[in-house]
Amino acid sequence: xxxxxxxxxxxxxxxxxxxxxxxxxxxxxxxxxxxxxxxxxxxxxxxxxxxxxxxxxxxxxxxxxxxxxxxxxxxxxxxxxxxxxxxxxxxxxxxxxxxxxxxxxxxxxxxxxxxxxxxxxxxxxxxxxxxxxxxxxxxxxxxxxxxxxxxxxxxxxxxxxxxxxxxxxxxxxxxxxxxxxxxxxxxxxxxxxxxxxxxxxxxxxxxxxxxxxxxxxxxxxxxxxxxxxxxxxxxxxxxxxxxxxxxxxxxxxxxxxxxxxxxxxxxxxxxxxxxxxxxxxxxxxxxxxxxxxxxxxxxxxxxxxxxxxxxxxxxxxxxxxxxxxxxxxxxxxxxxxxxxxxxxxxxxxxxxxxxxxxxxxxxxxxxxxxxxxxxxxxxxxxxxxxxxxxxxxxxxxxxxxxxxxxxxxxxxxxxxxxxxxxxxxxxxxxxxxxxxxxxxxxxxxxxxxxxxxxxxxxxxxxxxxxxxxxxxxxxxxxxxxxxxxxxxxxxxxxxxxxxxxxxxxxxxxxxxxxxxxxxxxxxxxxxxxxxxxxxxxxxxxxxxxxxxxxxxxxxxxxxxxxxxxxxxxxxxxxxxxxxxxxxxxxxxxxxxxxxxxxxxxxxxxxxxxxxxxxxxxxxxxxxxxxxxxxxxxxxxxxxxxxxxxxxxxxxxxxxxxxxxxxxxxxxxxxxxxxxxxxxxxxxxxxxxxxxxxxxxxxxxxxxxxxxxxxxxxxxxxxxxxxxxxxxxxxxxxxxxxxxxxxxxxxxxx
Amino acid sequence: xxxxxxxxxxxxxxxxxxxxxxxxxxxxxxxxxxxxxxxxxxxxxxxxxxxxxxxxxxxxxxxxxxxxxxxxxxxxxxxxxxxxxxxxxxxxxxxxxxxxxxxxxxxxxxxxxxxxxxxxxxxxxxxxxxxxxxxxxxxxxxxxxxxxxxxxxxxx
Numbered sequence: 001x002x003x004x005x006x007x008x009x010x011x012x013x014x015x016x017x018x019x020x021x022x023x024x025x026x027x028x029x030x031x032x033x034x035x036x037x038x039x040x041x042x043x044x045x046x047x048x049x050x051x052x053x054x055x056x057x058x059x060x061x062x063x064x065x066x067x068x069x070x071x072x073x074x075x076x077x078x079x080x081x082x083x084x085x086x087x088x089x090x091x092x093x094x095x096x097x098x099x100x101x102x103x104x105x106x107x108x109x110x111x112x113x114x115x116x117x118x119x120x121x122x123x124x125x126x127x128x129x130x131x132x133x134x135x136x137x138x139x140x141x142x143x144x145x146x147x148x149x150x151x152x153x154x155x156x157x158x159x160x161x162x163x164x165x166x167x168x169x170x171x172x173x174x175x176x177x178x179x180x181x182x183x184x185x186x187x188x189x190x191x192x193x194x195x196x197x198x199x200x201x202x203x204x205x206x207x208x209x210x211x212x213x214x215x216x217x218x219x220x221x222x223x224x225x226x227x228x229x230x231x232x233x234x235x236x237x238x239x240x241x242x243x244x245x246x247x248x249x250x251x252x253x254x255x256x257x258x259x260x261x262x263x264x265x266x267x268x269x270x271x272x273x274x275x276x277x278x279x280x281x282x283x284x285x286x287x288x289x290x291x292x293x294x295x296x297x298x299x300x301x302x303x304x305x306x307x308x309x310x311x312x313x314x315x316x317x318x319x320x321x322x323x324x325x326x327x328x329x330x331x332x333x334x335x336x337x338x339x340x341x342x343x344x345x346x347x348x349x350x351x352x353x354x355x356x357x358x359x360x361x362x363x364x365x366x367x368x369x370x371x372x373x374x375x376x377x378x379x380x381x382x383x384x385x386x387x388x389x390x391x392x393x394x395x396x397x398x399x400x401x402x403x404x405x406x407x408x409x410x411x412x413x414x415x416x417x418x419x420x421x422x423x424x425x426x427x428x429x430x431x432x433x434x435x436x437x438x439x440x441x442x443x444x445x446x447x448x449x450x451x452x453x454x455x456x457x458x459x460x461x462x463x464x465x466x467x468x469x470x471x472x473x474x475x476x477x478x479x480x481x482x483x484x485x486x487x488x489x490x491x492x493x494x495x496x497x498x499x500x501x502x503x504x505x506x507x508x509x510x511x512x513x514x515x516x517x518x519x520x521x522x523x524x525x526x527x528x529x530x531x532x533x534x535x536x537x538x539x540x541x542x543x544x545x546x547x548x549x550x551x552x553x554x555x556x557x558x559x560x561x562x563x564x565x566x567x568x569x570x571x572x573x574x575x576x577x578x579x580x581x582x583x584x585x586x587x588x589x590x591x592x593x594x595x596x597x598x599x600x601x602x603x604x605x606x607x608x609x610x611x612x613x614x615x616x617x618x619x620x621x622x623x624x625x626x627x628x629x630x631x632x633x634x635x636x637x638x639x640x641x642x643x644x645x646x647x648x649x650x651x652x653x654x655x656x657x658x659x660x661x662x663x664x665x666x667x668x669x670x671x672x673x674x675x676x677x678x679x680x681x682x683x684x685x686x687x688x689x690x691x692x693x694x695x696x697x698x699x700x701x702x703x704x705x706x707x708x709x710x711x712x713x714x715x716x717x718x719x720x721x722x723x724x725x726x727x728x729x730x731x732x733x734x735x736x737x738x739x740x741x742x743x744x745x746x747x748x749x
Numbered sequence: 750x751x752x753x754x755x756x757x758x759x760x761x762x763x764x765x766x767x768x769x770x771x772x773x774x775x776x777x778x779x780x781x782x783x784x785x786x787x788x789x790x791x792x793x794x795x796x797x798x799x800x801x802x803x804x805x806x807x808x809x810x811x812x813x814x815x816x817x818x819x820x821x822x823x824x825x826x827x828x829x830x831x832x833x834x835x836x837x838x839x840x841x842x843x844x845x846x847x848x849x850x851x852x853x854x855x856x857x858x859x860x861x862x863x864x865x866x867x868x869x870x871x872x873x874x875x876x877x878x879x880x881x882x883x884x885x886x887x888x889x890x891x892x893x894x895x896x897x898x899x900x901x902x903x904x905x
Contacts, residue, residue: 074847074882211843218848219836219855221783221823228782236777261766292777294769366787366795366849366881415785415849416881447788654843658887662846665883688792688879697874699885 050182054104054116055085055135056142062166062179064091067101068213069117069135070127071387073417074662075717076655077127079213083652084131087205088139088197091178092165098213103389103409113404115390120411122387123422123531124578125619125715128651132713140195142185149185150176200649200710209654214413226385226412227444229372234440235264237433238296240303241285241453244681245526246274246310249284256302257288262295266303267436269429274310277491278528280395280428282453287433293444312526313681317459320678321357324461324482324523328355332480332521333498336505339515341467344476348467351476352554356464356543357742359675360484361457361532364691367415368450371430374440379406384430385414387421395424399431419531423455451691452683455530456676458484458502459523462543467515472555474566476515479503479544484525486535498522501529504536506575506583507544508617512568527678533666534718536577537618538725542671542743545614545726550739559613559730560596564589567615579619579714587707588617591624591644594705598642599626608632609639610734614727621647621719622707625664625727627700631736631749636672636728638700643724646707647714653706656716661702663720669694671725673744754815757781757825767813771805772796774812775822783823783852787879794878797853798822804860823852826859834902835859838895846882854878858892866903867896 049057049065057065066085070077082098104116118134143163150168151158153176162169166178178185200207217223242249254266271284286305290296345351371384373396380402386392389409397404414421430443445453460483467476486501487493493500499520510516532538548566552559567585575583592615596602599611608630615624628640643660650656673692677684685691729740738749751764756779763774770789775781775798787795789808796808799821826833832840835858845851857876865872873892880888 072847076846211840212845212848215840215843215845216832218845218851219823219832219839220827221781221852223848224782225785225849227786228776230780292773294766294773294777364881366785366793366847366879368786413848416847418881444786447790658843658846658884661886662883665885666881669883687790688788689790693879693881694883694885695874695877695879696885696888697871697877699883701886701889 050186052142052145052182052186053138055138056089058178058182060179060182062095062177063097064089064095064166064178065097065099067117068098069101069104069120071120071122071389071411071414073122073387073414073421075122075127075659075715076212076652077122079210080128080652080655081131081135082213083205083210084135085139087203088136089142090163090165093205093210095166100411103393103411105390105393105404107405120389122417123419125621125717125719128713128715129620136197137195140197141190144190144195145185145188146178146181148188149181152184153181207650207653210652211654224412225367225415226372226383227367227370227415229383229410229412229442231372231374231381231383231440231442234372234374234442235289235291235437236293236296237287237289237430237441237443238300238446239269239285239287239429239443239449240300240305241283241449242271242307243452244307244309245312245315245678247284247313248274248308248310249286250306250308252286252306253304254286256304257299260290260295260299260302262291263288263299264291265289265437266299267433269432276489278489279491280425281432282425282455282528287429289433289437289439289441297446309681310526315526315678315681317677317679320459320484320523320525321461324459325355327482327521327523328461328463328480330521332519335497335499335503335518335520336510337517338510341476341478341515341517344467344515348475349470351465351467352551353463353465354547354550354741356462356546358460358462358539358542359743360459360527360677361670361674362451362454362676362685362691363418363420363532364451364693365414365416365418365420368447369420369426369445370443371427372442373430373434375400375431375434379408381408381410382427383410383412384427385412385421386424386427387414387417388424392424392427395427396431399428418533419535420454422531447688448686451685451687455528457532457535458486458529458539459525460484460502460539462540464543464547466547466551468555472557474509474513474551477509477513478517480519480521482521482523484527484529485522486529488529490529501531501536502539504540504577506573506577506580507540508583508585508588509566509568511570511573512566526681534618534721537616537718537722538667538670541614541616541722542725542729545616545723546729546741549612549726549730549733560592560601563592563615567592579617579621583617587622587646588615591615591622591646591707594644594707595624595626595642598644598703598705599628599640601626608735610731610736612727612729612731612734614723614730616723618719618722620714621645621716623660623719623723625723627727627731629728629731629735631732634747634749636732636745636749638668638728640703641700642703642705643720644705644707645716645719646709647716647719648709648711649713650706651713656706657704659716660704660720663718664702664724665694665699667721667724668728671728671743671745673746675744752812752816754817755819757821763812768811771798771807771810771812771815771820775807781822781824785849785852787850793850794857795850795853797856797878799856799860802860802863804857823856826855833859834898835862835891835895838891838898841894842887842891844884844887844891846884850878850880854880854888858888858895862892862896862899866899868892
């Protein structure tokens with residue numbers, strides 16, 4: 001966080017200073033005007049819209065444009081974040097048009113950088129929880145100004161005035177629309193003290209079902225993604241990257257490539273130094289730069305490249321799995337230790353243990369990575385599908401020496417993120433190619449490059465062990481994992497503990513079982529590691545929730561009842577990782593009970609079918625899944641799929657249900673067939689035929705139930721995934737008696 | 750030799766490399782970027798367009814293969830500013846998440862409904878376009894909704 005966060009008070013000021021030092025209140029155009037069409041009345045009169053605050057523009061005819069600050073990667077923030085503003089502004093959603101805001105980096109007082117719109121990144125499911133604070137406040141500021149403008153006009157105290165759907169009303173019947181008031185309102189100064197926000201009982205937009213704001217643009221093909229960017233004169237670049245982990249470029253022959261009509265340049269791109277942190281691009285390569293994509297692809301196919309292999313270039317998934325299983329016999333780094341697990345083992349009536357293996361995963365965003373860039377002596381324009389525009393800006397500044405405020409990062413929709421676009425290696429490549437050629441560049445990754453050069457979800461083997469007393473109560477719990485380190489060559493993770501991203505020391509039943517240990521053993525491997533949707537949780541929940549299911553069967557106990565015992569009855573427990581600082585067991589117990597009730601837990605399935613259940617706490621959200629499945633000829637059929645979630649106050653119920661539905665299907669897809677393997681130092685999976693995402697025919701309907709709540713909301717982008725994987729495995733066990741301890745399920749059933 | 754065909758109702762002629770996949774012609778030369786690149790090997794369907802009314806994966810179809818034929822992309826589905834019934838159903842069911850695959854999904858659905866006006870879930874399952882966001886259940890609903898609407902339109 002290198003930019004200064006503008007205070008709530010400064011939203012209005014910020015919007016003015018960004019527009020060339022205009023005095024607050026002077027009528028001014030929307031910063032992005034020129035990209036859209038100017039509003040006009042039916043008679044052809046063009047009105048000047050009034051920029052009320054950094055986020056709100058009001059037209060005289062009372063139409064309201066709200067800026068969407070977030071990066072839309074499919075998580076719905078282009079709709080949900082403007083809803084927060086609209087709620088406190090007190091307009092009807094039907095009055096609102098949403099526009100994507102640009103990257104709001106600007107120089108503030110003393111030249112210090114600040115974010116005009118707050119944090120615009122997308123990661124960790126925090127957009128809604130962040131906006132719950134500052135975006136509601138931004139909306140309330142707008143309402144305060146409009147109400148005060150009416151008070152001034154009528155010579156009354158603002159406190160006697162009410163607002164509703166874009167109209168300010170006096171008890172005596174006088175009223176004025178926001179459109180009538182906007183011009184004078186924009187000239188008022190905001191109070192120093194915070195403006196009170198609505199109570200949940202006053203919500204009219206938050207908690208309702210609102211369709212995707214730019215749905216029409218999407219279904220007509222007009223929505224703009226990074227890959228759709230054009231900059232005049234831009235040449236298309238594609239890169240042949242070293243196929244071996246951490247290899248280097250030895251030599252290349254580009255004579256045939258240069259002979260392809262339309263090929264203009266062939267440029268070598270350095271990769272990271274072998275073994276060094278991956279700070280910029282991910283691999284060495286050779287870029288072919290051409291007039292259009294097809295010429296670039298043909299040119300790349302004609303390259304003859306010799307690579308130098310590295311110390312990692314013999315790495316192999318099968319050897320890794322053996323090494324991880326072997327490593328579990330060694331002590332690792334203890335992440336948490338309560339009581340005395342060794343003593344619990346000595347005094348236990350019985351114990352049960354099992355190992356669970358989870359594979360490397362690729363992100364496989366539907367839109368392959370890309371970056372379009374123009375470098376000029378005095379500035380740069382960058383258009384890319386990213387989750388972190390500020391990092392893009394910083395990286396381009398670092399590589400070019402341009403001041404950060406001279407670099408424009410245009411925000412577009414992104415065709416999925418899932419954590420892949422938290423890294424900007426492709427931006428670095430585009431800069432290097434643009435520098436080498438002196439031309440604007442449109443860099444495109446092909447699917448094969450995307451799948452074989454990713455920052456992968458770690459691989460791990462989990463070993464779970466529980467000790468049980470004579471009364472079949474759990475007395476001790478050990479969760480050990482041998483994993484490829486999430487810290488591996490990641491400069492952003494250097495100072496993190498060894499267990500980051502692979503071990504969740506405060507996950508239930510921690511804090512409930514008196515003798516509890518969690519421990520991580522790192523297994524070296526050459527694949528770059530990254531965040532993958534609900535990272536720690538999609539990695540760990542499969543093991544924990546499968547093991548609890550096994551343990552229940554082993555002990556002859558009900559799987560829901562045992563979970564409730566392990567969740568416990570504390571009002572809250574400390575939780576250190578993202579989503580903390582507290583875990584509220586009752587909320588997890590509630591979603592579990594609700595899922596059980598909805599699937600008909602405890603009632604028999606028809607022959608051949610079985611029911612499974614699982615629950616998990618992810619990033620402050622509580623989710624449970626319950627499913628009924630059958631297996632025939634190796635194919636799993638999901639007959640029913642229930643998902644219950646509590647993410648606090650729902651903002652956009654329709655979008656929230658979509659996230660839980662999509663997250664569930666992502667979890668099922670991943671559990672059934674997805675894994676990345678390495679053979680001879682190269683990633684084996686190259687495209688969708690070998691990385692087999694779920695398709696329509698197998699996707700179940702997902703019965704989503706959202707727990708009503710007025711608790712401070714967390715996001716929803718990642719909470720639907722983790723418990724889906726073990727729930728499926730548990731249901732498969734119930735249907736077939738086959739315990740899946742290794743993902744993906746693949747041909748095991 | 751130039752390749753002549755019709756694109757969204759207009760006659761076009763392409764004098765470039767006839768082996769160029771239609772996808773790259775559309776995106777790079779016709780400025781029609783609604784058709785998306787996803788895999789390049791006909792596996793994901795993000796690039797689905799209609800060739801003589803049938804859903805076709807444009808990433809693996811050379812331009813020469815559409816000589817003399819009628820190509821319609823997502824941009825050509827609207828009729829004078831009025832959404833196609835399937836597009837309207839997509840909005841009504843709030844299908845898109847990231848939205849990247851949806852142009853291809855819609856083109857596939859329009860073709861399916863032309864051949865199978867009242868499809869069952871199993872028949873909808875014949876659409877093999879990938880959606881990484883997992884919007885499949887809402888796609889199914891939108892196709893059923895569009896089928897109902899088209900039946901009503903046909904009955905009028």
